[in-house]
Amino acid sequence: MQFTTLFPTALFIVVTFFFLSWLRRKPLPPGPRGWPVIGNLLMMDQLTHRGLARLSEKYGGIIHLKMGFRHTIAVSSPEMAKQVLQIQDNIFSDRPPTIAITYLTYDRVDMAFGDYGPFWRQMRKLSVTKLFSRNRAESWSSVRDEVDAMVNLIAMNSGSPVDLGEQVFGLTHDIIYRAAFGSISAEGKQVFVGILQEYTKLFSAFNVADFIPWLGFIDPAGLNTRLPAARSALDRFIDKIIDEHLEKEKKIGDRDMVDEMLAFYSDHEIQNDSNDLQGPVRLTRNNIKAIIMDIMFGGTETVASAIEWAMAELMHTPEAMKRVQQELVDVVGLDRRVEESDLEKLPYFKCVIKETLRLHPPIPVALHQSSKATMIGDYHIPKGTRVMINIYAINRDKRTWQDPDVFDPSRFLHEKSPDFRGSNYEFLPFGSGRRSCPGMQLGLYTLEMAVARLLHCFTWQLPAGMKPSEIDMSDVFGLTAPKASRLVAVPTPRLSCPMY
Numbered sequence: 001m002q003f004t005t006l007f008p009t010a011l012f013i014v015v016t017f018f019f020l021s022w023l024r025r026k027p028l029p030p031g032p033r034g035w036p037v038i039g040n041l042l043m044m045d046q047l048t049h050r051g052l053a054r055l056s057e058k059y060g061g062i063i064h065l066k067m068g069f070r071h072t073i074a075v076s077s078p079e080m081a082k083q084v085l086q087i088q089d090n091i092f093s094d095r096p097p098t099i100a101i102t103y104l105t106y107d108r109v110d111m112a113f114g115d116y117g118p119f120w121r122q123m124r125k126l127s128v129t130k131l132f133s134r135n136r137a138e139s140w141s142s143v144r145d146e147v148d149a150m151v152n153l154i155a156m157n158s159g160s161p162v163d164l165g166e167q168v169f170g171l172t173h174d175i176i177y178r179a180a181f182g183s184i185s186a187e188g189k190q191v192f193v194g195i196l197q198e199y200t201k202l203f204s205a206f207n208v209a210d211f212i213p214w215l216g217f218i219d220p221a222g223l224n225t226r227l228p229a230a231r232s233a234l235d236r237f238i239d240k241i242i243d244e245h246l247e248k249e250k251k252i253g254d255r256d257m258v259d260e261m262l263a264f265y266s267d268h269e270i271q272n273d274s275n276d277l278q279g280p281v282r283l284t285r286n287n288i289k290a291i292i293m294d295i296m297f298g299g300t301e302t303v304a305s306a307i308e309w310a311m312a313e314l315m316h317t318p319e320a321m322k323r324v325q326q327e328l329v330d331v332v333g334l335d336r337r338v339e340e341s342d343l344e345k346l347p348y349f350k351c352v353i354k355e356t357l358r359l360h361p362p363i364p365v366a367l368h369q370s371s372k373a374t375m376i377g378d379y380h381i382p383k384g385t386r387v388m389i390n391i392y393a394i395n396r397d398k399r400t401w402q403d404p405d406v407f408d409p410s411r412f413l414h415e416k417s418p419d420f421r422g423s424n425y426e427f428l429p430f431g432s433g434r435r436s437c438p439g440m441q442l443g444l445y446t447l448e449m450a451v452a453r454l455l456h457c458f459t460w461q462l463p464a465g466m467k468p469s470e471i472d473m474s475d476v477f478g479l480t481a482p483k484a485s486r487l488v489a490v491p492t493p494r495l496s497c498p499m500y
């Protein structure tokens with residue numbers, strides 16, 4: 001056959017093939033129509049837990065948005081969450097790499113932001129067995145000591161309004177700072193909290209280059225200078241701590257999280273795509289710094305916001321407050337402090353904790369990414385699609401929960417009520433599957449000890465005749481969803497034993 005006839009025939013076959021596969025391709029999930037090039041970028045301010053919940057009422061449990069060049073889906077029903085977190089967990093366990101995250105985590109050499117793979121599995125194993133394990137008694141004792149210190153401080157100010165929000169955010173910073181670095185230097189903590197706050201702002205800042213890469217020169221938030229400044233501040237701070245730790249050998253019982261990681265320290269740069277799962281774990285300075293930031297992000301705002309929400313919901317619902325405080329009197333009495341061993345004997349208190357995590361999941365939207373193209377139901381999900389799992393919307397799904405927006409701890413008294421350990425997809429405060437929270441035990445312990453002691457040691461009143469219905473119950477959306485305004489209340493001691 002001559003070239004002049006061969007070429008058009010081949011071209012016809014190729015074009016027909018692509019046209020037919022395009023026709024056969026399944027549709028993307030439903031969602032609002034976007035504009036050419038920018039897609040749905042103008043809806044950016046609606047992509048909060050509440051905004052996405054509203055969109056899902058209109059379009060269903062899975063919706064598609066095109067953010068610039070990026071396919072994005074939002075999952076807001078238990079059935080769709082099960083698809084992503086269990087049935088196709090192997091495909092949906094990557095994390096979306098934004099420019100800020102990649103830079104601030106030294107190219108994602110940590111656990112929380114790294115993609116699923118052999119390196120991530122090694123980091124996860126190290127975290128679960130060495131850092132967050134119940135066997136690391138030091139972390140658990142730092143929780144008890146710091147909760148006691150907070151209660152003592154509040155007792156000294158009894159009768160006057162206390163900014164409970166500020167107290168509990170300070171508490172979780174102290175706990176994690178001490179568990180990570182072994183000390184509680186006030187000056188060091190202040191510098192570190194400053195770095196942490198800037199990291200939080202940078203992680204959640206909108207950067208148009210994440211969606212349309214050639215628009216990177218538009219930088220209204222000044223990210224191009226703020227990112228290097230934030231990372232250098234962290235380098236200066238943690239390098240000094242690592243050097244100090246390397247100089248001092250510590251006994252097993254005195255080891256903090258940095259000591260635990262330094263046991264795997266290597267000066268040589270390692271490949272984070274290494275397939276060598278059998279070989280020993282080796283950590284560079286950058287790994288250690290990035291993992292410390294995971295622990296700080298994972299363990300501070302999440303727990304603090306849950307403690308503040310529990311207290312706010314109880315003050316907003318006086319019958320629930322009365323019932324939980326009566327249970328503490330009946331089970332523990334008023335002549336000693338509530339201890340860890342009492343917690344299992346406090347069924348209503350446990351329900352208060354669950355109901356708080358249902359209404360106010362500390363991470364309202366979990367972010368994942370697909371590693372290859374797949375199908376969910378009849379919908380096509382392209383490779384590299386960003387997935388927003390709307391835990392907030394799932395925990396308030398009308399089909400599962402009666403009066404979903406009402407704070408009613410007794411709904412969890414029923415034997416068959418869902419549990420939060422990851423196998424009930426209608427209640428997911430800690431996520432589920434491979435990327436679920438590795439710090440759940442430590443987080444729950446802190447949350448329960450702090451709330452139990454605040455409720456047992458004091459009665460709480462609102463300041464200056466304020467009514468429960470006047471408490472501001474709105475939240476702000478970021479990596480977590482804390483109360484928009486701090487909870488202020490007046491404590492009166494109620495135990496007969498000395499408080500400080």
Ligand code: HEM
Nearest residue numbers: 112294298299302362363366429430431435436437439443
């Ligand atoms: C009430 C307390 C807490 C809640 C509700 C919570 C919730 C969550 C959720 C929803 C995720 C994401 C799951 C997903 O992407 O599917 C997560 C991940 C994570 N959490 Fe927690 N968390 C809490 C406390 C903690 C604590 C105390 C730590 C550490 C000290 C921690 C460390 C982490 C880390 C490192 C990840 C990332 C895991 C990975 O990507 O593999 N969390 N947490």
